[in-house]
Amino acid sequence: MKSERIARDLVAVAAWFTLALVVFMVVEAFIPSILEALNAVTPGSVSYLLIKVLTVVVMVILLGGWGATVWHAAVNPAFKSAGQRAAVIGMILFANALSPFFYYFGYLCWAARPTRSPTAV
16 A cells, blocks of 8 residues: 555656646747757756756656556556556556656546555444
């Protein structure tokens, strides 16, 4: 259960980050001054290094979210059959870096959260 909660939290962070990244990319496409500023960066400058570091951070978060999504699908007790679990993991592998976004907002956000402690009956 703890493993599922950790994976769920990681998928949530990656999904919200992916949403923010998509919004930034749309804004960048419609505001030419941002694109011009990014294209005007000279190699070897601090801003060039910052863009490279941010690119690596974005890639790590996207790949980490992809791994967390596969991890959550593998340990999620809501999937009752092996065929169901294999189908979901196959779709996650197909969606690659966008899988945290689709998995979280399409399924996980609406699914019931697991209880933190067992109920005393």
